[in-house]
Amino acid sequence: MTDIASVDAAHIWHPYGAMPASSAPLVVREASGVRLTLDDGSELIDGMSSWWAAIHGYRHPALDAAATEQLGKMSHVMFGGLTHEPAARLAELLVEITPAGLNKVFFCDSGSVSVEVAIKMALQYQRGIDPRRTKLLTWRGGYHGDTFAPMSVCDPDGGMHSLWTDVLAQQFFVSPPPADFDVAYVAELDAALAAHRHELAAVIVEPIVQGAGGMRFHDPRYLIELRRICDEHGVLLIFDEIATGFGRTGELFAADHVGITPDILCVGKALTGGYVTLAATLCTDKVARVISEGEAGGLMHGPTFMGNPLACAIAVASVELLLQSPWRKRVTEISAGLREGLEPLRARGGVLDVRVLGAIGVVQLDTPVDVVAATRAAVAAGVWVRPFRDLVYVMPPFVCTDDDIAVICAGVAAVVRAVTTESAAPGVGISAPGAQEVSA
Numbered sequence: 001m002t003d004i005a006s007v008d009a010a011h012i013w014h015p016y017g018a019m020p021a022s023s024a025p026l027v028v029r030e031a032s033g034v035r036l037t038l039d040d041g042s043e044l045i046d047g048m049s050s051w052w053a054a055i056h057g058y059r060h061p062a063l064d065a066a067a068t069e070q071l072g073k074m075s076h077v078m079f080g081g082l083t084h085e086p087a088a089r090l091a092e093l094l095v096e097i098t099p100a101g102l103n104k105v106f107f108c109d110s111g112s113v114s115v116e117v118a119i120k121m122a123l124q125y126q127r128g129i130d131p132r133r134t135k136l137l138t139w140r141g142g143y144h145g146d147t148f149a150p151m152s153v154c155d156p157d158g159g160m161h162s163l164w165t166d167v168l169a170q171q172f173f174v175s176p177p178p179a180d181f182d183v184a185y186v187a188e189l190d191a192a193l194a195a196h197r198h199e200l201a202a203v204i205v206e207p208i209v210q211g212a213g214g215m216r217f218h219d220p221r222y223l224i225e226l227r228r229i230c231d232e233h234g235v236l237l238i239f240d241e242i243a244t245g246f247g248r249t250g251e252l253f254a255a256d257h258v259g260i261t262p263d264i265l266c267v268g269k270a271l272t273g274g275y276v277t278l279a280a281t282l283c284t285d286k287v288a289r290v291i292s293e294g295e296a297g298g299l300m301h302g303p304t305f306m307g308n309p310l311a312c313a314i315a316v317a318s319v320e321l322l323l324q325s326p327w328r329k330r331v332t333e334i335s336a337g338l339r340e341g342l343e344p345l346r347a348r349g350g351v352l353d354v355r356v357l358g359a360i361g362v363v364q365l366d367t368p369v370d371v372v373a374a375t376r377a378a379v380a381a382g383v384w385v386r387p388f389r390d391l392v393y394v395m396p397p398f399v400c401t402d403d404d405i406a407v408i409c410a411g412v413a414a415v416v417r418a419v420t421t422e423s424a425a426p427g428v429g430i431s432a433p434g435a436q437e438v439s440a
Contacts (some may be wrong), residue, residue, distance in 0.1 A: 004039070016160065023372050026379070031058035034397045034404055034431070036384055044384040047394035047408040050210075050385075054244055054274030056321060057397045063273050066317035079107070079307040086312035093319050094280060097252060099261035102282040106299065107307040110368045111242035111268035112145030114279035117203070117301050118264045122202035122236045125287050127292040129234070133201040135169075137192060137235075141176035142206055143213035144240050150243055153204050155213050172196050177218035186225045188424040193229050201263070202236035207254035208357070211243035215362045215393050216357060227260050234288070236263040242279065246270040246319070247327045248395065250358040252333065262288055273318035278311035322398075330398050334359040338394070341409025345412050350420030352390070361409070362393040363416055370419050377418035383411025392416060 004027050027039040031196065034057045035043045049055055052311055057259055070086065091105040106121075108114040126133035135151050143160075145148040151161040154170040161168070174192045193200065200367030207223050207338060210216040223239075230237040239262040244254040248270070251257050255265075264287060291299050305311075307410065337362035345363050346354045353364040369387040378385045385394060385408075392415050394408055 006104075023375075025376075028055065033057045033059070034400050038215075040384075041057070041178060042119045042379075044379060044382055045396075045400070045404050045407050045411070047378075047383050047396050047411065049270075049395050049397045050274050051269070051426040052248065052395045053269040053272070055248075055270045055272045055398045056318065057399045058274075060273065060321070062321050063275055063314055063317050066313050067275065067310065070313035073309070075310045076305065076308050080305075082304060082313075083307070084309050086316060087307040089316045090280075090319075091314045093316060094267070094282060097319070097323070098257075098265055098267070098282055099253060099255045101261045101284050102265050103285050104283050104288040106283075106301070107270070107282045107288075107312070108279040108281055108302050109277050109305055110145075111266065112147045112150050112268070112275050113303065113330055114242060114266040114268050114281045115144045115150040115153075115240055116147050116236050117281040117299075118204070118240075118266050118283075119153075119202070121264055121281065121283055121287060121291060121299060122238065123216045124291045124294060124296065124299060125236060126201040128290045130198070132198055133235075135171055135196065135199045135201060136194065137172040137200055138176070138205055139174050139177050141210050141213045142204075142240075143211055144198065144204065145242075158214070158227065172200070176214075176216065177205075177222050179216070179218055181219040181221045185222070189222075189225060190229055193233050193235060197233040197235065200233070200235045202238050203230055204238040206240045207260075208249055208257060209242060209244050209254065209360065213386070214389070215355075215360070215391050217357045223255065223258050227262075230263075231362060232242045238262055238264040238266070239358055240266045242266050242268040246322060246361060247331055247398065248358055250331050251327070271318065272311055272315045273321070275314045275318070276311045278305070278308065278315055286320045325398070327398055331359045333402065334396060334398070334400060334405055337405035338409065341406060345413060345416050348416060348420060359398065360395050361412070362391060363412060365390045365416070365420060367420075369415075373418050374415045377414045378411045381407070381411040383408055383414075384416060385411060392419075406412060 009020055028036050029039045030037045034045055036046055037043050051073050066429050094105055095103055105118055108117055138153045140155050143154050154161050174188055208220050239255055240254050245267045264285050265282045335358055338356045342354050342361050345351050350366050352366050353361045368390050374387045392412055396408055
C-alpha cells in the first residue's frame with residue numbers, strides 16, 4: 001500500500017504552500033454526508049464545505065447517480081463544433097435561476113478562469129464601444145482568483161498577490177465598502193467612476209460578501225448604487241458570485257437581495273456541489289452581441305475541457321437538488337445556529353469581531369492565527385476548519401443538522417481558545433488583512 005503521507009511530503013505541492021510543506025496535511029480516507037474520515041478512522045465534521053463547494057455534503061445519492069449515469073454515456077468531448085445535452089440543460093437552468101437578463105453562458109474550468117473570462121468579455125465589449133476603456137475598478141479588500149487578470153483586481157496591499165504588483169495590470173481601487181450604508185461612500189464611488197470614466201471597461205466586485213479577501217459583509221444597497229453609477233458612465237458591472245452563489249447568503253444569488261442584474265456574472269464552487277471543477281460566466285444579450293460583432297468575431301477564449309459533459313451533468317443534478325430542497329429554511333436555521341454558537345466568543349480577549357450572514361460564520365482575531373495550533377484544536381474537537389490570516393470562519397454544508405452546527409461552533413470556540421489568551425483586552429473594530437492561505 002502507498003505511504004500517502006510520505007509521497008505527499010516528497011512530491012505534492014499544496015495551495016499557497018512551501019515545498020516541503022511546513023506542516024503535514026491530514027490524510028482523508030473517505031467522506032460521507034458532512035464528515036471526513038481520516039486514515040486513522042477518526043471523523044471530522046467539515047465546517048468548510050471543502051472551500052465552500054460541497055453544499056450537499058459528500059457522496060450524495062443524487063449526485064453519485066448523475067455522475068455514474070453520465071460516465072456510462074461519455075465523460076468528455078471537445079466543445080469546439082460539438083455540443084451535448086448536459087451543457088444545454090445546465091445553460092438553460094442557469095439562465096432560469098440567475099438574475100433576469102443574463103441569457104448567454106460561457107462554461108469555464110474554475111472560478112479564477114471564470115473571472116478571467118469576465119474581464120476578457122468586458123475588454124472585448126469596450127473595444128467595440130470605446131477602445132480607450134481598458135481598465136477595471138474595484139473596492140479594496142477583494143479576492144477574485146489566482147490567474148493574472150483576477151490577481152490585478154485583488155486587494156493590492158493586504159491581499160496575497162502583492163508579490164506580483166510590479167507585473168500585474170494596474171487597475172483603479174476605492175476604499176473597502178463599509179458594513180453599513182454610508183452616503184459618503186456612495187459619493188466616493190461616484191467620484192471615482194466619474195474621474196476615470198473614459199478609461200474604465202468595467203467595475204468588478206464580490207456582492208455583499210468579500211470572501212477570501214477578509215470575510216467582510218457590506219450593505220446590499222451599495223449594489224443598487226453601483227448599478228446606477230455604472231449605467232451613468234457606460235461602464236459594465238461584473239458580479240463575482242463564485243463564493244456567494246447558490247444560496248450561501250440566504251438568497252440564491254447575492255444580487256437577489258436587491259434585485260440587481262449585473263452585465264456579467266461569475267459562478268463556480270457550489271455549482272457542481274463540490275464534485276468536480278466547473279464554473280461559468282454569464283452575460284447579457286447586449287454584451288454578447290457587441291463582442292460577436294467586433295473585430296475578433298467572437299469571444300477569444302476556449303478551454304480544452306470547456307462544457308465537460310460529466311461536470312455539466314453533475315452540476316445539473318446539484319442545482320436541481322438545491323432547488324428541490326428547503327435550502328432557504330435550512331440556511332436560515334444554520335445562520336441562527338452560528339449566531340447562537342459564535343456570539344459568546346465576542347467577549348473573549350483577542351477577539352475583534354464576530355459576524356454571521358446566511359450560512360457564513362466569522363470570528364476575527366486581533367493577531368494572525370497559528371494555523372498549526374488551530375488545526376490541532378479543531379481536530380481534537382472533531383471539526384475541520386481552515387483559518388487564514390486573522391480569521392477563523394466556517395461555511396458549512398447546507399445538509400448539516402442543528403447538532404452538527406453546534407459541534408462546528410464548539411470547534412471554532414476550541415480554536416479561539418487555543419490561539420488567544422483570555423487576559424488580552426477584548427477587541428473592537430476590524431483589523432487590516434495580511435496574507436496567508438485562502439481558497440483558489
